[in-house]
Amino acid sequence: MNALRVTGGRVLRPDGRVTESDVTIDRDAGTIVAVGEETVGESDETEANGEAAETLDASGSLVIPGLVNAHTHVSMTLLRGYADDKPLDPWLREDIWPVEAELTPDDIEAGAELGVLELIRSGTTAFADMYFAMDRVADVVDRAGLRARLGHGVVTVGKDEADAREDVEEGLAVARDLDGAADGRIRTAFMPHSLTTVDEVLLREGVAEAREAGVPIHLHANETIDEVDPIVEERGERPIDYAADADALGPDNFFAHGVHLDGGEIDRLAQTGTAIVHCPASNMKLASGMAPVQRLRDAGVTVALGTDGAASNNDLDLFDEMRDAAMLGKLAADDASAVPAEAVVEMATAAGAAALGLPGGRIEPGAAADLAIVDLDVPHLTPVHDPVSHLAYAARGSDVRHTVCDGTVLMRDRDVLTLDADEIQARAADAAHDLVARAERD
Ligand SMILES: N[C@@H](CCSC[C@H]1O[C@@H](n2cnc3c(=O)[nH]cnc32)[C@H](O)[C@@H]1O)C(=O)O
Ligand SMILES: [Zn+2]
Known part of the structure:
Protein backbone atom coordinates (compact mmCIF):
# COMPACT_ATOMS: atom_id res chain seq x y z
CA MET A 1 0.00 0.00 0.00
CA ASN A 2 1.13 3.51 -0.78
CA ALA A 3 0.78 4.84 2.76
CA LEU A 4 0.65 8.20 4.46
CA ARG A 5 1.03 8.09 8.24
CA VAL A 6 -0.06 10.90 10.54
CA THR A 7 1.93 10.18 13.68
CA GLY A 8 2.10 11.24 17.31
CA GLY A 9 -1.09 13.30 17.48
CA ARG A 10 -4.39 13.24 19.28
CA VAL A 11 -7.31 12.36 17.06
CA LEU A 12 -10.89 13.68 17.18
CA ARG A 13 -13.11 10.61 16.65
CA PRO A 14 -16.67 10.67 15.26
CA ASP A 15 -18.20 10.15 18.72
CA GLY A 16 -16.39 13.23 20.06
CA ARG A 17 -13.71 11.27 21.94
CA VAL A 18 -10.10 12.37 21.55
CA THR A 19 -7.57 9.52 21.46
CA GLU A 20 -3.80 9.32 21.10
CA SER A 21 -3.65 7.46 17.80
CA ASP A 22 -1.70 7.35 14.57
CA VAL A 23 -3.76 7.58 11.40
CA THR A 24 -2.80 5.45 8.40
CA ILE A 25 -4.00 6.50 4.96
CA ASP A 26 -4.00 4.68 1.64
CA ARG A 27 -2.86 7.48 -0.65
CA ASP A 28 -3.99 5.75 -3.83
CA ALA A 29 -7.48 5.04 -2.54
CA GLY A 30 -7.68 8.37 -0.71
CA THR A 31 -9.09 6.66 2.36
CA ILE A 32 -8.25 6.14 6.01
CA VAL A 33 -7.32 2.51 6.63
CA ALA A 34 -6.44 2.63 10.31
CA VAL A 35 -6.92 4.84 13.36
CA GLY A 36 -4.75 3.44 16.14
CA GLU A 37 -5.67 -0.22 16.52
CA GLU A 38 -8.88 0.15 14.54
CA THR A 39 -8.46 -0.98 10.93
CA VAL A 40 -10.42 -1.91 7.85
CA GLY A 41 -9.94 -5.22 6.12
CA GLU A 42 -6.97 -7.51 6.66
CA SER A 43 -4.36 -6.06 8.96
CA ASP A 44 -1.52 -6.60 6.45
CA GLU A 45 -3.31 -4.23 4.02
CA THR A 46 -2.43 -1.45 6.37
CA GLU A 47 1.26 -2.25 6.21
CA ALA A 48 3.45 -0.14 3.97
CA ASN A 49 4.65 -3.28 2.16
CA GLY A 50 8.20 -2.11 1.80
CA GLU A 51 7.26 1.17 0.13
CA ALA A 52 8.55 4.12 2.13
CA ALA A 53 5.49 5.60 3.78
CA GLU A 54 5.14 9.39 3.74
CA THR A 55 4.69 10.74 7.25
CA LEU A 56 3.17 13.87 8.72
CA ASP A 57 4.24 14.80 12.23
CA ALA A 58 1.23 15.46 14.45
CA SER A 59 2.99 15.63 17.82
CA GLY A 60 1.56 18.32 20.07
CA SER A 61 -1.33 18.56 17.60
CA LEU A 62 -4.95 17.60 17.16
CA VAL A 63 -5.94 15.65 14.05
CA ILE A 64 -9.46 16.65 12.97
CA PRO A 65 -11.62 16.00 9.92
CA GLY A 66 -10.96 18.55 7.16
CA GLY A 357 -23.35 14.92 0.02
CA LEU A 358 -19.56 14.73 -0.17
CA PRO A 359 -17.20 12.23 1.50
CA GLY A 360 -15.26 13.32 4.58
CA GLY A 361 -16.16 14.83 7.92
CA ARG A 362 -15.18 11.76 10.01
CA ILE A 363 -11.92 10.16 11.05
CA GLU A 364 -12.53 6.41 11.01
CA PRO A 365 -11.32 3.43 8.98
CA GLY A 366 -12.95 3.45 5.56
CA ALA A 367 -13.70 7.19 5.55
CA ALA A 368 -12.22 9.64 3.06
CA ALA A 369 -8.74 10.82 4.07
CA ASP A 370 -9.63 14.51 4.47
CA LEU A 371 -7.82 15.92 7.52
CA ALA A 372 -6.53 19.06 9.18
CA ILE A 373 -3.77 18.88 11.77
CA VAL A 374 -4.05 21.70 14.29
CA ASP A 375 -1.04 22.80 16.35
CA LEU A 376 -2.09 22.98 20.00
CA ASP A 377 1.39 23.87 21.26
CA VAL A 378 0.91 27.65 21.16
CA PRO A 379 0.18 30.18 23.92
CA HIS A 380 -3.41 30.91 22.95
CA LEU A 381 -4.26 27.17 23.09
CA THR A 382 -2.57 26.49 26.45
CA PRO A 383 -3.55 24.66 28.64
CA VAL A 384 -5.58 21.95 26.91
CA HIS A 385 -8.44 21.06 29.27
CA ASP A 386 -10.68 20.20 26.33
CA PRO A 387 -9.42 20.18 22.73
CA VAL A 388 -12.97 20.45 21.35
CA SER A 389 -13.46 23.67 23.30
CA HIS A 390 -10.28 25.03 21.71
CA LEU A 391 -11.49 24.19 18.21
CA ALA A 392 -14.69 26.13 18.78
CA TYR A 393 -13.51 29.05 20.86
CA ALA A 394 -9.77 29.65 20.70
CA ALA A 395 -8.12 28.12 17.63
CA ARG A 396 -7.63 30.00 14.36
CA GLY A 397 -7.14 28.90 10.79
CA SER A 398 -3.49 29.87 11.06
CA ASP A 399 -3.02 27.16 13.73
CA VAL A 400 -3.45 24.47 11.06
CA ARG A 401 -0.06 22.83 10.34
CA HIS A 402 -0.97 20.32 7.64
CA THR A 403 -3.98 19.81 5.37
CA VAL A 404 -4.78 16.50 3.63
CA CYS A 405 -7.55 15.89 1.10
CA ASP A 406 -8.36 12.60 -0.63
CA GLY A 407 -5.13 11.15 0.80
CA THR A 408 -2.94 13.89 -0.72
CA VAL A 409 -0.98 16.33 1.42
CA LEU A 410 -2.08 19.81 0.24
CA MET A 411 -0.20 21.73 2.95
CA ARG A 412 2.81 20.53 4.94
CA ASP A 413 4.14 22.69 7.78
CA ARG A 414 2.11 25.64 6.40
CA ASP A 415 3.65 25.29 2.95
CA VAL A 416 0.92 24.80 0.34
CA LEU A 417 2.23 22.15 -2.05
CA THR A 418 -0.37 22.19 -4.80
CA LEU A 419 -0.42 25.93 -5.54
CA ASP A 420 2.12 28.73 -5.83
CA ALA A 421 0.96 30.94 -2.98
CA ASP A 422 3.09 34.02 -3.73
CA GLU A 423 2.16 34.09 -7.39
CA ILE A 424 -1.54 33.65 -6.62
CA GLN A 425 -1.56 36.42 -4.04
CA ALA A 426 0.14 38.86 -6.43
CA ARG A 427 -2.12 37.97 -9.36
CA ALA A 428 -5.30 38.28 -7.30
CA ALA A 429 -4.28 41.66 -5.88
CA ASP A 430 -3.61 42.95 -9.41
CA ALA A 431 -6.85 41.52 -10.77
CA ALA A 432 -8.85 43.07 -7.92
CA HIS A 433 -7.24 46.45 -8.43
CA ASP A 434 -7.93 46.46 -12.18
CA LEU A 435 -11.47 45.20 -11.67
CA VAL A 436 -12.43 47.98 -9.30
CA ALA A 437 -10.77 50.57 -11.57
CA ARG A 438 -12.88 49.32 -14.53
CA ALA A 439 -16.09 49.35 -12.48
CA GLU A 440 -15.50 52.85 -11.14
CA ARG A 441 -14.63 54.23 -14.58
CA ASP A 442 -18.11 53.30 -15.91
N1 LIG B 1 -25.56 34.52 -12.71
C1 LIG B 1 -25.63 35.54 -11.70
C2 LIG B 1 -24.56 35.36 -10.65
C3 LIG B 1 -25.04 34.86 -9.36
S1 LIG B 1 -23.67 34.22 -8.45
C4 LIG B 1 -24.12 34.43 -6.78
C5 LIG B 1 -24.37 35.82 -6.33
O1 LIG B 1 -24.66 35.81 -4.95
C6 LIG B 1 -24.18 37.04 -4.42
N2 LIG B 1 -24.10 36.94 -2.95
C7 LIG B 1 -23.02 36.87 -2.16
N3 LIG B 1 -23.38 36.77 -0.87
C8 LIG B 1 -24.73 36.79 -0.85
C9 LIG B 1 -25.69 36.73 0.19
O2 LIG B 1 -25.42 36.63 1.38
N4 LIG B 1 -26.99 36.76 -0.20
C10 LIG B 1 -27.37 36.87 -1.48
N5 LIG B 1 -26.48 36.95 -2.48
C11 LIG B 1 -25.19 36.91 -2.17
C12 LIG B 1 -22.87 37.21 -5.12
O3 LIG B 1 -22.39 38.51 -5.03
C13 LIG B 1 -23.24 36.79 -6.54
O4 LIG B 1 -23.71 37.88 -7.28
C14 LIG B 1 -25.46 36.88 -12.39
O5 LIG B 1 -25.36 36.91 -13.58
O6 LIG B 1 -25.47 37.90 -11.69
ZN1 LIG C 1 -24.04 33.68 -0.39
Missing part, protein backbone atom coordinates in the same frame (compact mmCIF):
# COMPACT_ATOMS: atom_id res chain seq x y z
CA LEU A 67 -13.44 21.37 7.64
CA VAL A 68 -16.38 21.83 5.26
CA ASN A 69 -17.37 25.31 4.09
CA ALA A 70 -20.91 24.60 2.93
CA HIS A 71 -21.70 28.00 1.41
CA THR A 72 -19.31 30.43 -0.18
CA HIS A 73 -18.40 32.31 -3.33
CA VAL A 74 -14.60 31.84 -3.40
CA SER A 75 -13.94 34.31 -6.21
CA MET A 76 -15.44 37.09 -4.06
CA THR A 77 -12.07 37.22 -2.30
CA LEU A 78 -11.35 39.88 -4.96
CA LEU A 79 -14.02 42.05 -3.30
CA ARG A 80 -12.77 41.54 0.27
CA GLY A 81 -13.03 44.89 2.03
CA TYR A 82 -14.41 46.64 -1.05
CA ALA A 83 -17.88 47.39 0.36
CA ASP A 84 -18.67 47.09 4.04
CA ASP A 85 -21.24 48.29 6.53
CA LYS A 86 -24.46 48.05 4.50
CA PRO A 87 -27.49 45.74 4.59
CA LEU A 88 -27.88 42.94 2.00
CA ASP A 89 -30.06 44.52 -0.67
CA PRO A 90 -28.27 47.88 -1.15
CA TRP A 91 -24.91 46.12 -0.65
CA LEU A 92 -25.67 43.79 -3.57
CA ARG A 93 -27.36 46.35 -5.84
CA GLU A 94 -25.18 49.41 -5.25
CA ASP A 95 -21.78 47.86 -4.65
CA ILE A 96 -21.36 44.17 -5.43
CA TRP A 97 -23.42 43.59 -8.59
CA PRO A 98 -21.99 46.59 -10.50
CA VAL A 99 -18.44 45.31 -9.90
CA GLU A 100 -19.40 41.71 -10.62
CA ALA A 101 -20.73 42.89 -14.00
CA GLU A 102 -17.11 43.67 -14.93
CA LEU A 103 -15.70 40.30 -13.83
CA THR A 104 -13.92 38.31 -16.53
CA PRO A 105 -13.33 34.54 -16.37
CA ASP A 106 -9.64 35.32 -15.68
CA ASP A 107 -10.67 37.42 -12.67
CA ILE A 108 -12.90 34.64 -11.40
CA GLU A 109 -10.03 32.19 -11.70
CA ALA A 110 -7.65 34.56 -9.89
CA GLY A 111 -10.18 35.08 -7.09
CA ALA A 112 -10.87 31.36 -6.84
CA GLU A 113 -7.16 30.60 -6.53
CA LEU A 114 -6.84 33.11 -3.72
CA GLY A 115 -9.95 31.67 -2.06
CA VAL A 116 -8.86 28.04 -2.18
CA LEU A 117 -5.39 29.01 -0.97
CA GLU A 118 -7.07 30.54 2.07
CA LEU A 119 -9.24 27.42 2.51
CA ILE A 120 -6.26 25.05 2.46
CA ARG A 121 -4.31 27.30 4.83
CA SER A 122 -7.19 27.22 7.33
CA GLY A 123 -7.83 23.46 7.23
CA THR A 124 -10.84 23.38 4.92
CA THR A 125 -10.94 20.44 2.51
CA ALA A 126 -14.42 20.71 0.98
CA PHE A 127 -16.71 23.57 0.04
CA ALA A 128 -19.85 24.53 -1.87
CA ASP A 129 -19.53 27.40 -4.30
CA MET A 130 -22.14 29.43 -6.18
CA TYR A 131 -20.79 31.82 -8.77
CA PHE A 132 -20.26 32.20 -12.51
CA ALA A 133 -17.55 30.98 -14.93
CA MET A 134 -17.67 27.80 -12.89
CA ASP A 135 -15.51 25.89 -15.37
CA ARG A 136 -12.67 28.14 -14.23
CA VAL A 137 -13.46 27.54 -10.56
CA ALA A 138 -13.56 23.80 -11.25
CA ASP A 139 -10.13 23.97 -12.86
CA VAL A 140 -8.76 25.66 -9.73
CA VAL A 141 -10.37 23.05 -7.44
CA ASP A 142 -8.82 20.31 -9.57
CA ARG A 143 -5.32 21.82 -9.34
CA ALA A 144 -5.65 22.67 -5.63
CA GLY A 145 -6.68 19.11 -4.72
CA LEU A 146 -9.82 20.02 -2.76
CA ARG A 147 -13.37 18.68 -2.99
CA ALA A 148 -16.28 20.90 -3.93
CA ARG A 149 -19.91 21.03 -4.88
CA LEU A 150 -20.15 23.71 -7.55
CA GLY A 151 -23.00 25.50 -9.31
CA HIS A 152 -23.71 28.49 -11.50
CA GLY A 153 -25.72 31.11 -9.58
CA VAL A 154 -28.87 31.74 -11.61
CA VAL A 155 -30.43 35.22 -11.50
CA THR A 156 -33.38 36.09 -13.74
CA VAL A 157 -34.77 39.33 -12.26
CA GLY A 158 -34.02 42.38 -14.39
CA LYS A 159 -33.33 40.22 -17.45
CA ASP A 160 -35.45 39.82 -20.58
CA GLU A 161 -37.07 36.44 -21.23
CA ALA A 162 -34.27 35.15 -23.49
CA ASP A 163 -31.43 36.14 -21.16
CA ALA A 164 -33.29 34.80 -18.15
CA ARG A 165 -33.87 31.45 -19.83
CA GLU A 166 -30.24 31.35 -20.94
CA ASP A 167 -29.06 31.78 -17.34
CA VAL A 168 -31.25 28.86 -16.21
CA GLU A 169 -29.86 26.76 -19.07
CA GLU A 170 -26.34 27.70 -18.01
CA GLY A 171 -27.15 26.63 -14.43
CA LEU A 172 -28.38 23.25 -15.68
CA ALA A 173 -25.50 22.79 -18.12
CA VAL A 174 -22.89 23.45 -15.42
CA ALA A 175 -24.65 21.00 -13.10
CA ARG A 176 -24.59 18.29 -15.79
CA ASP A 177 -21.17 18.92 -17.32
CA LEU A 178 -18.90 19.47 -14.31
CA ASP A 179 -20.30 16.63 -12.20
CA GLY A 180 -17.57 14.07 -11.49
CA ALA A 181 -14.70 16.33 -12.62
CA ALA A 182 -11.31 16.28 -10.84
CA ASP A 183 -11.41 12.47 -10.49
CA GLY A 184 -14.79 12.72 -8.81
CA ARG A 185 -13.75 15.34 -6.25
CA ILE A 186 -16.08 17.82 -7.93
CA ARG A 187 -19.84 17.33 -7.71
CA THR A 188 -22.43 19.87 -8.77
CA ALA A 189 -25.79 21.38 -7.86
CA PHE A 190 -28.42 23.51 -9.57
CA MET A 191 -28.14 26.87 -7.85
CA PRO A 192 -30.94 29.44 -8.27
CA HIS A 193 -29.59 32.51 -6.46
CA SER A 194 -32.67 32.94 -4.23
CA LEU A 195 -36.45 32.67 -4.15
CA THR A 196 -36.80 36.38 -4.99
CA THR A 197 -34.14 36.76 -7.69
CA VAL A 198 -35.41 33.92 -9.89
CA ASP A 199 -38.82 34.17 -11.51
CA GLU A 200 -41.39 31.54 -10.44
CA VAL A 201 -41.95 29.87 -13.80
CA LEU A 202 -38.24 29.51 -14.45
CA LEU A 203 -37.59 28.35 -10.89
CA ARG A 204 -40.16 25.56 -11.28
CA GLU A 205 -38.82 24.54 -14.69
CA GLY A 206 -35.20 24.59 -13.57
CA VAL A 207 -35.88 22.61 -10.40
CA ALA A 208 -37.85 20.01 -12.35
CA GLU A 209 -34.98 19.55 -14.80
CA ALA A 210 -32.41 19.42 -12.01
CA ARG A 211 -34.40 16.70 -10.28
CA GLU A 212 -34.60 14.75 -13.50
CA ALA A 213 -30.82 15.03 -13.88
CA GLY A 214 -30.42 13.91 -10.24
CA VAL A 215 -28.53 17.01 -9.08
CA PRO A 216 -29.14 18.71 -5.71
CA ILE A 217 -30.52 22.22 -5.34
CA HIS A 218 -28.78 24.99 -3.44
CA LEU A 219 -30.06 28.56 -2.97
CA HIS A 220 -30.07 31.51 -0.56
CA ALA A 221 -33.28 31.30 1.52
CA ASN A 222 -34.92 33.32 4.31
CA GLU A 223 -31.84 35.49 4.66
CA THR A 224 -33.41 38.86 5.52
CA ILE A 225 -36.85 40.14 6.55
CA ASP A 226 -36.83 42.30 3.41
CA GLU A 227 -36.61 39.13 1.36
CA VAL A 228 -39.20 37.14 3.33
CA ASP A 229 -41.92 39.83 3.55
CA PRO A 230 -42.51 40.29 -0.21
CA ILE A 231 -42.91 36.52 -0.64
CA VAL A 232 -45.45 36.37 2.17
CA GLU A 233 -47.30 39.45 0.83
CA GLU A 234 -47.39 38.36 -2.79
CA ARG A 235 -47.99 34.67 -2.32
CA GLY A 236 -49.69 34.39 1.07
CA GLU A 237 -47.18 31.70 2.05
CA ARG A 238 -43.81 31.49 3.75
CA PRO A 239 -40.66 31.10 1.61
CA ILE A 240 -40.04 27.48 2.60
CA ASP A 241 -43.65 26.62 1.66
CA TYR A 242 -43.08 28.32 -1.70
CA ALA A 243 -39.86 26.33 -2.14
CA ALA A 244 -41.83 23.17 -1.31
CA ASP A 245 -44.45 24.05 -3.96
CA ALA A 246 -41.61 24.45 -6.44
CA ASP A 247 -40.39 20.96 -5.40
CA ALA A 248 -37.08 22.38 -4.15
CA LEU A 249 -37.02 20.59 -0.76
CA GLY A 250 -35.43 17.20 -0.17
CA PRO A 251 -32.60 15.31 1.49
CA ASP A 252 -30.00 16.16 -1.18
CA ASN A 253 -30.79 19.88 -1.08
CA PHE A 254 -29.21 22.54 1.13
CA PHE A 255 -30.21 26.17 1.59
CA ALA A 256 -27.93 28.97 2.75
CA HIS A 257 -28.83 31.19 5.72
CA GLY A 258 -32.30 30.19 7.02
CA VAL A 259 -32.25 33.20 9.35
CA HIS A 260 -35.95 34.09 9.39
CA LEU A 261 -37.84 30.81 9.72
CA ASP A 262 -41.08 30.15 11.56
CA GLY A 263 -41.93 26.92 13.40
CA GLY A 264 -43.82 25.48 10.44
CA GLU A 265 -40.87 26.09 8.13
CA ILE A 266 -38.44 24.46 10.58
CA ASP A 267 -40.71 21.39 10.73
CA ARG A 268 -40.91 21.28 6.96
CA LEU A 269 -37.13 21.41 6.58
CA ALA A 270 -36.83 18.60 9.12
CA GLN A 271 -39.51 16.43 7.51
CA THR A 272 -38.00 16.76 4.04
CA GLY A 273 -34.37 16.39 5.17
CA THR A 274 -33.42 19.74 3.64
CA ALA A 275 -30.20 21.07 5.21
CA ILE A 276 -29.50 24.65 6.29
CA VAL A 277 -26.08 26.24 5.92
CA HIS A 278 -25.65 28.72 8.74
CA CYS A 279 -23.43 31.73 7.88
CA PRO A 280 -23.14 33.62 11.18
CA ALA A 281 -20.50 36.19 10.22
CA SER A 282 -22.33 37.25 7.05
CA ASN A 283 -25.62 37.40 8.96
CA MET A 284 -24.09 39.62 11.64
CA LYS A 285 -22.18 41.87 9.23
CA LEU A 286 -25.17 42.55 6.98
CA ALA A 287 -27.37 42.69 10.12
CA SER A 288 -29.59 40.05 8.50
CA GLY A 289 -30.58 38.55 11.86
CA MET A 290 -29.95 35.55 14.12
CA ALA A 291 -30.68 32.09 12.72
CA PRO A 292 -32.51 29.75 15.14
CA VAL A 293 -29.65 27.22 15.11
CA GLN A 294 -30.51 25.44 18.36
CA ARG A 295 -34.17 25.13 17.36
CA LEU A 296 -33.17 23.77 13.96
CA ARG A 297 -30.88 21.18 15.54
CA ASP A 298 -33.52 20.24 18.11
CA ALA A 299 -36.01 19.71 15.28
CA GLY A 300 -33.55 17.36 13.55
CA VAL A 301 -32.51 19.65 10.70
CA THR A 302 -28.94 19.12 9.44
CA VAL A 303 -27.18 22.44 10.06
CA ALA A 304 -23.86 23.01 8.28
CA LEU A 305 -21.57 26.05 8.42
CA GLY A 306 -20.52 28.48 5.70
CA THR A 307 -18.50 31.64 5.52
CA ASP A 308 -20.47 33.09 2.58
CA GLY A 309 -18.27 35.24 0.32
CA ALA A 310 -15.25 37.17 1.54
CA ALA A 311 -17.06 40.45 0.85
CA SER A 312 -19.52 39.78 3.68
CA ASN A 313 -17.29 38.03 6.22
CA ASN A 314 -14.43 39.08 5.41
CA ASP A 315 -12.39 35.86 5.46
CA LEU A 316 -12.90 32.17 4.68
CA ASP A 317 -11.70 30.86 8.06
CA LEU A 318 -14.13 28.25 9.42
CA PHE A 319 -12.56 28.44 12.89
CA ASP A 320 -13.93 31.99 13.10
CA GLU A 321 -17.25 30.66 11.86
CA MET A 322 -17.42 27.97 14.56
CA ARG A 323 -16.82 30.57 17.23
CA ASP A 324 -19.35 32.97 15.71
CA ALA A 325 -21.94 30.18 15.40
CA ALA A 326 -21.55 29.21 19.05
CA MET A 327 -21.72 32.82 20.23
CA LEU A 328 -24.61 33.91 18.01
CA GLY A 329 -26.49 30.67 18.67
CA LYS A 330 -26.47 31.42 22.40
CA LEU A 331 -27.71 34.97 21.87
CA ALA A 332 -30.44 33.80 19.50
CA ALA A 333 -31.64 31.18 22.02
CA ASP A 334 -31.03 33.47 25.02
CA ASP A 335 -29.31 30.47 26.54
CA ALA A 336 -25.58 30.06 27.21
CA SER A 337 -25.89 26.29 26.91
CA ALA A 338 -27.26 26.52 23.35
CA VAL A 339 -25.04 25.60 20.34
CA PRO A 340 -22.15 24.24 22.45
CA ALA A 341 -18.59 23.63 21.25
CA GLU A 342 -19.19 20.03 20.16
CA ALA A 343 -22.20 21.16 18.11
CA VAL A 344 -20.27 23.72 16.07
CA VAL A 345 -17.42 21.27 15.49
CA GLU A 346 -19.94 18.75 14.19
CA MET A 347 -21.55 21.45 12.00
CA ALA A 348 -18.16 22.29 10.45
CA THR A 349 -17.27 18.64 9.81
CA ALA A 350 -19.74 15.72 9.64
CA ALA A 351 -22.86 17.85 9.14
CA GLY A 352 -21.14 19.85 6.40
CA ALA A 353 -20.16 16.71 4.51
CA ALA A 354 -23.70 15.34 4.96
CA ALA A 355 -25.31 18.58 3.75
CA LEU A 356 -23.13 18.65 0.64
